[in-house]
Amino acid sequence: MTTMSWRQRNRGAIAPVALAAAASLVLAACGGDDDGGDGEAAEELPTGEASGEFEFFSWWTGGGDSEGKEALLELYQDQYPDVEVVDAAVAGGAGTNAQAVLASRLGSGEPPDSYQRHAGAELLSDIQDEFVEDISWLFEEEGWMEVYPEALLDQITVDGGIYSVPVNIHRSNLIWWNPAVLQEAGIDGPPGSWDEFLTQAEALEGAGKTALTVGPLWTQQHLLENVLLGELGPDVYAGLWTGETDWESQEVIAALDMFTQVLEHSNIGQAAADWQPAIDPIVDGDAAYNVMGDWAWAYFETVQGLAFEDGYNVTASPGTEGMFNWLSDSFTLPIDAPNRDNAIRWLQLAGSQEGQDTFNPVKGSIPARTDGDASLYTGYFEMPLEDWTSDDVAKVGSLAHGTVADSAWKGEIDSALQEFVGSGDSAAFAAAVAQSYEDTRE
């Protein structure tokens, strides 16, 4: 059942139905306070006219992100004109500031009606601390089990429960380059492996170019995960996050050594303070490559005004052809949400085809559902959409963007990586990551 049909059912309501709806509204109003108690919340779709408030909490305040969110909120407002929509956004890189505000709201029992989190492991602390409701019933009810890819559903299922609705997919394993720079250095195309990258790097440096640019620590982590994926392949890579792959194995150490070698051909000593200035040397023709997620598309295309394939180009990062390293934004249903019915309506919309096709073209991402309208995703987006919906492409989750490692472990990985990029000591890094995995399992 999609949001559209639910809405049509409402619109066609006749007197008895309206009466029942009014009665349920009164009941809902009476039981307002103990609605949403621990696990006792009704697992059914809201009925009746929507009214009251709806507060959505996010860290989307920047270009693209913010407009995508507004488009979706507008659609919600159109469908439920009597609901007062409150858009609570806290600015700050990758949501760090918003996290702090949200943590204190959740801790003090004043959750918003729905909030944004990266899908996957980043939500684990919210689940363990019982801040969010299991909404797998909603997935069943709306038929989402069939329209989301299995790899995605596997990653977001925790002990049989699903706790958030993924609205979009970003791709992490991408390498962006400046075609003119490659031509100048006599290179035909992007490297198919990190080994080939090292060879190309010599040629690029010979031509006076920087081979690869990096930014702050999280962009280095972004690079690390894609070097690991390219060197280890999807199965071994996925095992890194579940304890199945031994971090201290020969194979992983070799991949970490490769990361250090790759960094030696980067501008790490002059790393920019954010990812956009890290891309600037490529735009200016001083550097060749940058590994970044597909939010970089908007920067190349809109901010820098470059043409896809002429001014800049992009493909899967070295060694990850046929693999899709994903991250996803998702929306939750907090326990004790003050306006639970309106929150469920919001999630229904966010998970619907209409909702995702409204949100994603504006945000600059592809739908998490596999049945999006392909005509809306052109240019660069054809490639990720095709790969995401293909069964032959292996889908793995991103470390740097909260999909595979919970907050506590990721915090320790951040610390270890800080040390690792300084020292280049693969064995020490692997040991630290393996140890902190054990330490944070308690």
Place this chain on the structure above:
Amino acid sequence: MYRLRRWGPAILLIAPSLVLIGVFVYGFLGWNLTVSLSDWQGLRPSYDYVGFENYARLADDGRFTNSVGNIIVFTLVFVGGALFVGFFLAYLLERRIRGDGFFRAIFLFPMAISLIAVAIIWRWLMNNATGGQQTGLNRLFSAIGLDFLANDWFKADQPFAVMAVAIAAGWALSGYIMALFLAGMRGVSDDLREAARVDGASEWRVFWHVVTPMLLAVLMSAVVILVHISFKTFDLIFAMDSESRLIETPAIYMWFTTFDAFNFNRGAAIATLLMVGVSAVIVPYIWYSMRAERRK
């Protein structure tokens, strides 16, 4: 009855601020200490007592010890630099040169800029990128043929990186220190100077033997102010290059481990250690000034 009439209104007047300070300063200090001795990790508060485990772990935490090293270097360079420059500027302006009001304002202005803005300005000035991305000081140096002066600033090797950050912090606060010293110098009675001059002291000796000894109180407050600012500096370093081990200080690590990794207990332990560090400077100062006042 008489006592109540005498003290009653005074107590009534200060009661609100006593209560506010009691709750929001000392209450939360105590709460922070409790958290630092607890096992609170994750979003939901948990206050189970674990003793000094969090502190013991910090001692073995390379990221923390690295940040402590950084803050020590930062404090030495920043406090020393700001004191020296502030004192020197005050000495110059104390000569009552023409337009000293103008220069005073110029030197004070940086203090009016928020440290975030200071960080953005200096991040640009001390950018170490080369080629087309070259900006700020390095670009200036290469434009005037002084290439050998160009360096890596806050991306240099430890401990030099954090010294570059101290330059920016010093730039922001030297003017304030200058104002403190200037007020101190102007507070020295002209009679004393006259007396020294009559005894045949040169202007330099008047300054050095008559004026500077009377600046000790100013120096003490300046040090206390600068050191506590230094320990707490967050915005400047966060905006300049966050999560860089070259310049990361305990305050930055505290933020990341608390709000990114939800290690509230570890964050609280770092906060407590920072407070102990600040107290180590402030408490002797308060003790000293209280004793000095009593002597009067």
